[in-house]
Amino acid sequence: MTPPSASVAPAPPAATAHADPAAAPATSPPGPEPQSAIDREIAALHTAAAHARTAGGPVPAHPGRDFAPYRSTRLRHPVQPLATIEALRDPEAVELAGPVFGGTDVTALDADLTRQHAGEPLGERITVTGRVRDRAGRPVRGQLVEIWQANAAGRYAHRSDRHPAPLDPNFTGVGRCLTDDAGRYTFTTVRPGAYPWRNHHNAWRPAHIHFSLFGTAFTQRLVTQMYFPGDPLFPYDPILASCTDPRARARLVCAYDPELARAEWSLGYRWDIVLDGPAVTWTEEDR
Amino acid sequence: MSASPHEATPHGSTPCREGVPQQPGAVQDQPENPEAPGQLAPTPSQTIGPFYGYALPFPGGGDMAPAGHPDTVTLYGRVVDGAGEPVPDALLEFWQAGPDGSLRGAPGSLRRDPATGAVVGRDGVDFTGFGRVPTGVDGRYVLRTLPATAPASRPDAAPYIAVCVFARGLLHHLFTRIYFPEDAAAHATDPLLSRLPAHRARTLVARADGERRYRFDIRLQAADAGNGAAAGGEECEETVFLEFR
Numbered sequence: 257m258t259p260p261s262a263s264v265a266p267a268p269p270a271a272t273a274h275a276d277p278a279a280a281p282a283t284s285p286p287g288p289e290p291q292s293a294i295d296r297e298i299a300a301l302h303t304a305a306a307h308a309r310t311a312g313g314p315v316p317a318h319p320g321r322d323f324a325p326y327r328s329t330r331l332r333h334p335v336q337p338l339a340t341i342e343a344l345r346d347p348e349a350v351e352l353a354g355p356v357f358g359g360t361d362v363t364a365l366d367a368d369l370t371r372q373h374a375g376e377p378l379g380e381r382i383t384v385t386g387r388v389r390d391r392a393g394r395p396v397r398g399q400l401v402e403i404w405q406a407n408a409a410g411r412y413a414h415r416s417d418r419h420p421a422p423l424d425p426n427f428t429g430v431g432r433c434l435t436d437d438a439g440r441y442t443f444t445t446v447r448p449g450a451y452p453w454r455n456h457h458n459a460w461r462p463a464h465i466h467f468s469l470f471g472t473a474f475t476q477r478l479v480t481q482m483y484f485p486g487d488p489l490f491p492y493d494p495i496l497a498s499c500t501d502p503r504a505r506a507r508l509v510c511a512y513d514p515e516l517a518r519a520e521w522s523l524g525y526r527w528d529i530v531l532d533g534p535a536v537t538w539t540e541e542d543r
Numbered sequence: 544m545s546a547s548p549h550e551a552t553p554h555g556s557t558p559c560r561e562g563v564p565q566q567p568g569a570v571q572d573q574p575e576n577p578e579a580p581g582q583l584a585p586t587p588s589q590t591i592g593p594f595y596g597y598a599l600p601f602p603g604g605g606d607m608a609p610a611g612h613p614d615t616v617t618l619y620g621r622v623v624d625g626a627g628e629p630v631p632d633a634l635l636e637f638w639q640a641g642p643d644g645s646l647r648g649a650p651g652s653l654r655r656d657p658a659t660g661a662v663v664g665r666d667g668v669d670f671t672g673f674g675r676v677p678t679g680v681d682g683r684y685v686l687r688t689l690p691a692t693a694p695a696s697r698p699d700a701a702p703y704i705a706v707c708v709f710a711r712g713l714l715h716h717l718f719t720r721i722y723f724p725e726d727a728a729a730h731a732t733d734p735l736l737s738r739l740p741a742h743r744a745r746t747l748v749a750r751a752d753g754e755r756r757y758r759f760d761i762r763l764q765a766a767d768a769g770n771g772a773a774a775g776g777e778e779c780e781e782t783v784f785l786e787f788r
Contacts, residue, residue: 318588319714326590328712331625332763336743338717338786339735346734348697350646351705351718351787355638355673358650363660391582400653404598412594430598432653466592468599474638475787477707479716481589498714499587507586532585533787 288457291492297325298497305500317532319498326494327455343475343534352536354474357400357434367433369403369445377427379408379446381522384482384510388439388529390471395439396531402468403431403443410449410463419451444522450489462489462496473535482527483509588715593632595709596677600634601653603664605676607637607688610667614642614689617756618721618749621682622708625764627779629682633710635761637674637686640702644695648672691723701729701736703747708761708784718785721759722748739783746782 301323309315321333341349370377384403388396406412406429409421413428431443448463464481471477483496490496490505499505507530516524591599608615622630640646649669656663665671676684691702703720722730730736736744749757766779 317585321714321717323714326712326714328590329714330712331628332630332710332712334717334763334781334784335625335765336781336783338784339739341735341785341787343787348694348700349787350638350640350694350703351785353646354648355652355671356648356650357653360651361653361655363655363657365660389583391585393583402599404595406594412597414594414597416596417594428597466595466598468591474705474707475718477636477716478586478588479591479709480586481592495589495714498589503584504587507584508589529586530583 288454290457291459294325294456294459294494295492298494301325302497302500309501315501315504317501317504320500323494323498325455326498343536347536351474352534354470354472354476354535356398357470358398359434361400362432362434367431367441367443369405369427369429369431369443371444372428372430373426375426377407377424377446379424379427379449381444382447383442383444383516383518383522383524384465384527385440385442385516385524386510386527386529388435388441388469388471388531390476390531390535391533395437396435396469396471396476397437397439399435399470399472400468401433401435401441403445403465405429405445405448405465406451406463408446408449410451421449421451447484447523450487455494460489460492462487462493467529469529469531471531471533471535473533475533476531476535477533478529478531480529481508484525485509485512590711590714591634591709591716593711595634596632600675600677601662601664603662604652605674605684605686606664607639607671607674607686609665609670612689615687615755616690618686618688618704618759619756620684620749620758620760622678622684622710622761622763623682624762625766627762627766629678629680630710630763631678631680631682633678633682633684633708633713633761635676635678635684635686636707636709637676637688637704638707639672639688639704640692640694641670641672642689642692644692644698646672646694691721693729699729701726701733706761708763710763713763717763718787719761719782720747720785721757723757724748724751735785742780743783746780 323329343352365371370381390396407424407427411417411419411421411423433441435441448465450460450463453459453461462483464483467480467482469478496505510525510527513524513526516526622633624630649671651665651669652671652673654663654666674686676686678684691704693700693702701722703722706719706721708717749759752758761782765781
């Protein structure tokens with residue numbers, strides 16, 4: 257039952273964490289906080305959210321922007337209430353329409369992150385696919401899906417990422433595609449690795465792929481992260497924990513799907529996405 | 544030797560998964576939204592993180608106006624946090640009606656060279672209505688675009704550019720709007736501006752700063768005495784952010 261004490265785990269040199277300067281702003285007390293402090297804060301916030309749900313309060317679909325265990329939220333969340341725009345009362349709002357993309361914006365190779373260099377990237381080759389729909393269940397057709405991720409060793413091809421895991425000369429980790437007529441997207445890539453960051457002492461992000469999605473309206477814009485089933489880092493990650501409803505967290509985890517695995521080639525994961533936010537109802541002629 | 548990836552767990556040596564399925568097995572095909580029966584539950588937002596910079600920005604992302612267009616305006620400003628410090632890792636997206644008031648947009652913002660795959664930028668004929676600009680180390684962004692136009696269906700409306708803000712440390716993006724000082728008369732009847740107190744509405748109006756040039760700063764959080772910046776004053780007013788229902 258007794259977890260290993262802090263003194264047993266060797267302290268990593270400072271350079272092993274991702275450079276994230278504002279994660280430790282000058283005004284915060286010096287010295288890394290232990291995971292246990294973050295765990296206690298998360299547990300308290302989840303308990304409070306569970307009580308609110310039991311009491312019949314609204315169940316937030318998205319993280320609150322003020323989620324203290326993720327330290328970088330401290331100075332970056334608005335404290336004023338947001339101004340609400342009711343789509344039904346303001347149907348001319350520009351945000352109820354949105355940008356469009358087309359065949360000129362992507363190339364066929366963009367959806368295969370394993371074929372962007374001369375050689376094959378290292379790692380576990382995977383297919384990630386799913387459907388993008390709006391809240392009413394309508395497929396989001398012909399829209400742009402963008403992904404980016406760390407390589408199999410847990411390192412981004414970004415100059416600011418100083419995690420001393422190897423870069424892979426055959427992997428950049430950026431992909432794009434347009435959804436098809438059923439709202440489906442498909443990427444071929446390698447499974448990303450977990451990596452350390454500087455939110456607190458010995459903090460590690462569970463493996464994830466970043467997703468950026470456009471709907472039929474700017475209001476439906478979504479940037480999020482997809483996680484892999486069975487990751488032991490889930491309970492310790494303040495970013496995933498920012499979704500205080502366990503069902504909301506579950507929506508960020510893809511499912512292994514043997515139907516998507518290709519024999520002697522790759523594993524397959526399915527992740528369906530539902531975009532929030534109102535849109536104008538376009539008729540066929542409008543589009 | 545195996546170092547523990549954590550120093551303690553809230554539940555002893557067997558971490559509780561707290562509701563996150565370890566192997567969902569079946570795909571959740573129709574997650575009902577408990578808040579809105581008959582609707583699907585939305586996929587939650589997560590922060591854009593610090594490392595989107597090699598993935599999402601694209602060359603010419605801030606050059607929305609067709610090259611050399613005589614009406615081009617320059618919009619610039621800074622994104623700052625609650626301490627008044629620049630936010631060097633924000634990504635701003637812009638969306639506006641076309642010069643004819645159309646809200647249909649046009650593809651081609653990320654137009655690609657089929658031979659090399661490189662982004663070659665907009666073709667300068669179509670106005671795509673979409674721009675994307677990362678902030679620099681000084682928190683600054685610059686956008687060159689056509690003047691905002693009101694939607695064709697409501698030509699007397701106050702024109703504005705819709706903005707979506709992403710950043711590390713921001714778990715869910717924020718929407719705001721850029722209105723322009725020339726349209727003060729239309730602002731009086733704008734459904735948003737007209738119901739905001741004057742000192743709040745002001746945060747949504749760009750400041751004229753020279754010929755065809757405007758400044759619009761985005762403050763993510765009001766300054767207060769607790770976070771080191773001087774409280775009070777227009778410079779410290781938190782930008783009005785929007786929620787759509």
